[in-house]
Amino acid sequence: xxxxxxxxxxxxxIARDNILIERPKSEGRQDAPVIVTPRRSQSGSDGRxxxxxxxxxxxxxxxxxxxxLVRRAAWRHGLSKEDARDVVQExxxxxxxxxxxxxxxxxxxxxxxxxxxxNLRRKDIRHATLxxxxxxxxxxxxxxxxxxxxxx
Amino acid sequence: MTAFSxxxxxxxxxxxxxxxxxxxxxxxSREEALLRARKLRHLIREGRVSPKDVELDEDGKDxxxxxxxxxxxxxxxxxxxxxxxxxxxxxxxxxxxxxRWTKDGFAEKAGLLRSYAELGWxxxxxxxxxxxxxxxxxxxxxxxxxxxxxxxxxxEAMRVSSMAEALDAAHTYFLDSEQLPKTEMExxxxxxxxxxxxxxxxxxxxxxxxIVAERAAEIHRxxxxxxxxxxxxxxxxxxxxxxxxxxxxxxIMGERAGAEAWLTTAESDATGVLSPLPLLARITLERLxxxxxxxxxxxxxxxxxxxxxxxxxLGMRREVRRAGFVEAVILKAIGRNETARQKLExxxxxPLS
Numbered sequence: 001x002x003x004x005x006x007x008x009x010x011x012x013x014i015a016r017d018n019i020l021i022e023r024p025k026s027e028g029r030q031d032a033p034v035i036v037t038p039r040r041s042q043s044g045s046d047g048r049x050x051x052x053x054x055x056x057x058x059x060x061x062x063x064x065x066x067x068x069l070v071r072r073a074a075w076r077h078g079l080s081k082e083d084a085r086d087v088v089q090e091x092x093x094x095x096x097x098x099x100x101x102x103x104x105x106x107x108x109x110x111x112x113x114x115x116x117x118x119n120l121r122r123k124d125i126r127h128a129t130l131x132x133x134x135x136x137x138x139x140x141x142x143x144x145x146x147x148x149x150x151x152x
Numbered sequence: 153m154t155a156f157s158x159x160x161x162x163x164x165x166x167x168x169x170x171x172x173x174x175x176x177x178x179x180x181s182r183e184e185a186l187l188r189a190r191k192l193r194h195l196i197r198e199g200r201v202s203p204k205d206v207e208l209d210e211d212g213k214d215x216x217x218x219x220x221x222x223x224x225x226x227x228x229x230x231x232x233x234x235x236x237x238x239x240x241x242x243x244x245x246x247x248x249x250x251x252r253w254t255k256d257g258f259a260e261k262a263g264l265l266r267s268y269a270e271l272g273w274x275x276x277x278x279x280x281x282x283x284x285x286x287x288x289x290x291x292x293x294x295x296x297x298x299x300x301x302x303x304x305x306x307x308e309a310m311r312v313s314s315m316a317e318a319l320d321a322a323h324t325y326f327l328d329s330e331q332l333p334k335t336e337m338e339x340x341x342x343x344x345x346x347x348x349x350x351x352x353x354x355x356x357x358x359x360x361x362x363i364v365a366e367r368a369a370e371i372h373r374x375x376x377x378x379x380x381x382x383x384x385x386x387x388x389x390x391x392x393x394x395x396x397x398x399x400x401x402x403x404i405m406g407e408r409a410g411a412e413a414w415l416t417t418a419e420s421d422a423t424g425v426l427s428p429l430p431l432l433a434r435i436t437l438e439r440l441x442x443x444x445x446x447x448x449x450x451x452x453x454x455x456x457x458x459x460x461x462x463x464x465x466l467g468m469r470r471e472v473r474r475a476g477f478v479e480a481v482i483l484k485a486i487g488r489n490e491t492a493r494q495k496l497e498x499x500x501x502x503p504l505s
Contacts, residue, residue, distance in 0.1 A: 058167060060160075072258065074217075075218070081179070085178045
């Protein structure tokens with residue numbers, strides 16, 4: 001049985017692996033995937049390590065929780081995949097602090113991802129509008145303040 | 153919370169720790185997904201994609217989202233393309249509907265199905281909210297002209313152009329004739345005529361339940377055998393509606409085991425409907441009435457108020473009254489006559505009566 005992408009690829013399209021692939025941010029080429037292994041460096045000074053998730057569990061997490069939320073942010077809210085990834089990671093951070101584990105965690109996460117995505121879109125639009133009005137290209141003159149902002 | 157979601161949620165801290173300083177794979181890039189979506193669109197147009205032959209992977213999900221974007225953009229500002237877009241959206245809807253989608257904790261499949269149907273309905277000049285409203289009115293026992301959204305009549309494949317014509321055809325093919333027409337007869341087996349048939353059967357249910365049970369069951373059996381009928385979820389809706397009719401009429405006839413079986417079928421069929429809540433609420437009420445008929449009144453007085461609240465929330469006023477009447481009858485049966493009288497007086501004061 002073909003996958004949808006396999007079916008398309010068999011018609012001379014690019015093939016690509018879709019398992020959990022990771023690579024260090026500043027190393028390696030884009031097309032050199034590395035399978036993530038869970039870290040065990042989180043143990044406390046007393047040597048007591050918290051339960052480390054297995055690779056299989058993290059892959060399952062990636063497939064069942066992370067990717068659906070990334071797709072939600074990317075396709076429903078029009079974010080780039082990179083922005084969508086950051087939004088989902090931020091939602092996970094918020095979940096640790098604010099989520100009621102007794103409630104509906106999936107509904108909660110979806111809602112938070114929606115809110116964060118909308119906020120990011122608004123911010124991007126506001127930034128683009130301000131840039132169009134006040135950016136260097138609008139007047140052709142770059143002020144010292146704009147140079148400072150650029151450096152920031 | 154399901155075991156799956158509990159385990160997943162508990163992994164969040166470990167996920168964050170494991171992925172710190174790493175760039176996490178996010179599936180296909182938008183550009184790549186759009187590129188593949190164009191190819192998939194081409195294959196679907198040529199009829200070369202069957203859900204039986206493909207399985208869905210994570211990249212495939214990105215491609216289905218990208219295809220939705222492509223079709224949405226193609227439909228913008230091109231009224232002449234509307235029918236083509238509806239056909240394409242319907243083809244993708246069927247593909248997604250029949251694909252196996254494992255561990256869909258965020259209802260991604262349902263969301264995509266809804267989006268494709270919205271795209272198609274918009275192409276027909278109808279908003280999905282309007283379709284939902286009219287179907288709810290249908291389930292609530294609304295008037296015959298509220299069965300379908302006006303835009304749906306403009307569908308290319310429609311053989312009837314008005315509700316009056318649909319009712320005529322329903323009489324001719326499904327009520328007056330001794331045998332149902334063959335399913336190859338497209339003029340009879342189209343959603344508008346079947347919707348009209350269901351309306352007519354419902355009107356007969358209290359005084360000709362045997363005929364309604366027989367016809368509804370037969371229509372349901374034939375619909376099951378038909379792979380494709382109408383657009384989007386119309387076949388599922390009609391399956392659930394006919395199963396509900398069969399169950400209700402058998403209950404009236406006192407055939408409780410048969411009624412129970414048909415109501416279970418109706419529930420199962422309703423899962424294929426995009427907005428199943430009105431149907432499911434109706435089915436629940438039929439089940440409660442069935443229990444009352446069997447004198448199993450324990451728990452019914454607890455179950456009815458939330459159901460009535462659900463009917464009110466959905467704007468189903470006739471069902472609110474019907475459920476309220478059942479509640480009053482049960483109260484009377486257990487000797488709470490004064491409360492029953494108060495309930496009935498509230499119903500009498502309702503302007504709908």
